[in-house]
Amino acid sequence: MDILKKVKEYREEEEKLKWEGTFAEYLEIVKKRPEVAQTAHSRVYNMIKSAGIEEKNGQKIYKFFSNEIFGLESTIERLVEEYFHPAAKRLDVRKRILLLMGPVSGGKSTIVTLLKRGLEKYTRTDEGAVYAIKGCPMHEDPLHLIPHHLREDFYKEYGIRIEGSLSPLNQLRLEQEYGGRIEDVMVERIFFSEDKRVGIGTFTPSDPKSQDIADLTGSIDFSTIAEYGSESDPRAYRFDGELNKANRGIMEFQEMLKLDEKFLWHLLSLSQEGNFKAGRFALISADELIIAHTNETEYRSFIANKKNEALHSRIIVMPIPYNLKVSEEERIYEKMIKESDMAHVHIAPHALRAAAIFSVLTRLEVPKKQGIDIVKKMRLYDGETVEGFNSVDVEELKKEYPNEGMKGIDPRYVINRISSAIIRKEVPSINALDVLRSLKDGLDQHPSITPEDKEKYMNYIAIARREYDEIAKNEVQKAFVYSYEESAKTLLNNYLDNVEAYCNKNKIKDPLTGEEMPPDEKLMRSIEEQIGISENAKKAFREEILIRLSAYARKGKKFDYNSHERLREAIQKKLFADLKDVVKITTSTKTPDEAQLKKINEVIARLIDEYGYNSTSANELLRYVGSLLNR
Numbered sequence: 001m002d003i004l005k006k007v008k009e010y011r012e013e014e015e016k017l018k019w020e021g022t023f024a025e026y027l028e029i030v031k032k033r034p035e036v037a038q039t040a041h042s043r044v045y046n047m048i049k050s051a052g053i054e055e056k057n058g059q060k061i062y063k064f065f066s067n068e069i070f071g072l073e074s075t076i077e078r079l080v081e082e083y084f085h086p087a088a089k090r091l092d093v094r095k096r097i098l099l100l101m102g103p104v105s106g107g108k109s110t111i112v113t114l115l116k117r118g119l120e121k122y123t124r125t126d127e128g129a130v131y132a133i134k135g136c137p138m139h140e141d142p143l144h145l146i147p148h149h150l151r152e153d154f155y156k157e158y159g160i161r162i163e164g165s166l167s168p169l170n171q172l173r174l175e176q177e178y179g180g181r182i183e184d185v186m187v188e189r190i191f192f193s194e195d196k197r198v199g200i201g202t203f204t205p206s207d208p209k210s211q212d213i214a215d216l217t218g219s220i221d222f223s224t225i226a227e228y229g230s231e232s233d234p235r236a237y238r239f240d241g242e243l244n245k246a247n248r249g250i251m252e253f254q255e256m257l258k259l260d261e262k263f264l265w266h267l268l269s270l271s272q273e274g275n276f277k278a279g280r281f282a283l284i285s286a287d288e289l290i291i292a293h294t295n296e297t298e299y300r301s302f303i304a305n306k307k308n309e310a311l312h313s314r315i316i317v318m319p320i321p322y323n324l325k326v327s328e329e330e331r332i333y334e335k336m337i338k339e340s341d342m343a344h345v346h347i348a349p350h351a352l353r354a355a356a357i358f359s360v361l362t363r364l365e366v367p368k369k370q371g372i373d374i375v376k377k378m379r380l381y382d383g384e385t386v387e388g389f390n391s392v393d394v395e396e397l398k399k400e401y402p403n404e405g406m407k408g409i410d411p412r413y414v415i416n417r418i419s420s421a422i423i424r425k426e427v428p429s430i431n432a433l434d435v436l437r438s439l440k441d442g443l444d445q446h447p448s449i450t451p452e453d454k455e456k457y458m459n460y461i462a463i464a465r466r467e468y469d470e471i472a473k474n475e476v477q478k479a480f481v482y483s484y485e486e487s488a489k490t491l492l493n494n495y496l497d498n499v500e501a502y503c504n505k506n507k508i509k510d511p512l513t514g515e516e517m518p519p520d521e522k523l524m525r526s527i528e529e530q531i532g533i534s535e536n537a538k539k540a541f542r543e544e545i546l547i548r549l550s551a552y553a554r555k556g557k558k559f560d561y562n563s564h565e566r567l568r569e570a571i572q573k574k575l576f577a578d579l580k581d582v583v584k585i586t587t588s589t590k591t592p593d594e595a596q597l598k599k600i601n602e603v604i605a606r607l608i609d610e611y612g613y614n615s616t617s618a619n620e621l622l623r624y625v626g627s628l629l630n631r
């Protein structure tokens with residue numbers, strides 16, 4: 001696609017969307033489409049809603065966030081339902097500053113950035129359109145032109161409540177440029193843009209001594225005082241602080257609690273009363289959603305300080321914990337790598353999974369519940385089935401530690417370690433072992449890891465390694481079986497037919513001859529023995545399988561290879577047992593004979609074609625699994 005052509009199209013599109021007219025004409029628009037006059041909070045909520053909401057196992061998924069933020073579905077749901085939604089309805093939370101509080105690189109900035117980029121797009125759509133008094137540096141809401149004594153009538157006619165007073169600057173312009181005729185005041189459609197400083201503001205604390213309040217609220221323009229004669233003439237003032245520019249939209253405060261108190265008070269009055277003080281003017285009305293972020297340490301010391309009590313009650317704190325699902329963590333890394341300069345590097349299958357297992361473990365609390373360890377908990381959180389536990393148990397586990405996820409290894413650390421593993425290795429191809437090794441080596445340099453943490457983390461590296469070893473062995477053994485899925489399915493169905501016949505005391509039909517035969521005891525036992533089911537326990541096991549089978553049938557669900565964890569394990573082991581020796585010998589021989597060489601090449605080809613390896617990582621995998629099997 002020709003980039004210049006795209007730029008041109010964008011510009012033309014913008015031209016088309018442009019609108020300007022008198023206030024009288026604007027009122028016609030308001031009458032037809034009252035949403036153009038909605039508050040900033042309401043616009044943000046409608047933007048989130050308009051992207052769509054899905055429901056998955058009772059969990060609401062907001063699509064606005066779900067392409068970028070992974071594993072934080074319930075956090076996002078809470079954010080929307082406890083803040084954005086009620087704030088849109090003009091409930092009291094709107095008057096509080098939204099403070100996202102969470103551990104480093106846990107996605108706080110990403111959430112805010114999504115909102116900012118989202119608004120830029122949304123204000124270019126019909127539903128998200130915003131209009132402002134033309135030429136106003138604060139893009140003031142045109143409805144402020146309606147005098148206070150007529151607002152009750154306006155509400156009766158239009159159903160819209162107007163908040164805030166006309167700013168001193170527009171007051172003056174109304175008198176001087178329009179002779180007081182509000183119907184003639186020019187109005188234009190505006191498009192939010194952080195770059196152009198429209199509707200989106202960002203504030204980052206710098207050195208508290210040198211930071212100037214003008215950054216927030218604008219300042220006197222000394223060069224024009226002579227022209228206007230007085231410092232209190234609004235034309236001699238530049239309304240170009242971040243709070244001015246963010247009017248009608250969103251104002252982000254990075255590291256809010258690092259700010260000097262005098263800055264914080266401005267924010268409070270803005271969020272609480274909807275106005276702030278600038279220069280020598282009467283209070284200036286502004287309508288903006290204030291969203292700030294901070295980490296937990298700073299937050300704790302902030303609330304520990306008695307002086308901050310009043311501020312504290314006007315902030316609504318939303319915890320943003322780390323993701324606790326291994327699969328979602330993998331997606332986070334994939335996304336971060338895609339956005340980085342490592343995108344060209346081959347990352348062997350399961351390398352990111354191994355890292356994700358490690359990170360998630362460092363974030364989890366050790367469960368108190370009987371019969372469950374941290375690895376099982378990790379699996380349950382990720383939605384895997386763990387024999388003997390169900391979704392009720394998962395809820396109970398979550399309740400044990402309501403603040404789980406506020407500490408542990410952060411995604412940025414993992415990405416940094418992956419990138420240093422890449423630098424260390426000459427070929428642009430890394431595997432799980434490279435990644436785990438690099439994660440381990442980096443622990444010493446990590447600024448916030450205590451010696452106790454380190455010991456725990458080393459153990460988690462070891463667990464991640466064991467998990468990976470299993471995955472690696474399975475992968476290679478699968479690659480040795482011609483068409484693994486098919487073979488597993490056939491064996492499973494065969495087993496189920498026999499179990500059914502056994503439990504119902506029926507005969508089984510030979511598929512070839514149609515002859516009736518008793519169930520194949522030898523086949524059933526050869527599978528059950530793989531997972532240590534004794535002769536005495538076999539009947540109970542078979543009945544359990546049959547119950548599961550009919551439960552699935554009743555719910556209209558298909559019973560397959562993954563429907564019963566232990567059975568899956570048994571089938572897999574049975575398939576592997578049959579070729580264990582072949583795998584072991586073939587992968588570890590130093591001098592393969594012709595037949596072995598052929599097999600190795602076949603397996604490597606399958607790993608590359610079907611499992612996503614490249615030739616480096618496939619060869620590394622075979623060598624590693626060979627060493628594992630010969631231990």
Ligand SMILES: Nc1ncnc2c1ncn2[C@@H]1O[C@H](COP(=O)(O)OP(=O)(O)OP(=O)(O)O)[C@@H](O)[C@H]1O
Pocket residue numbers: 068069070071072102103104105106107108109110111295322323332336411412
């Ligand atoms: N749950 C998540 N889903 C998707 N990406 C995530 C998630 N958590 C972290 N990330 C990614 O990690 C990186 C760091 O996230 P971000 O900068 O948003 O964190 P932060 O909470 O603002 O951190 P800090 O406290 O260091 O400012 C980003 O690339 C972000 O996309």
Ligand SMILES: [Mg+2]
Pocket residue numbers: 108109110
């Ligand atoms: Mg950040």
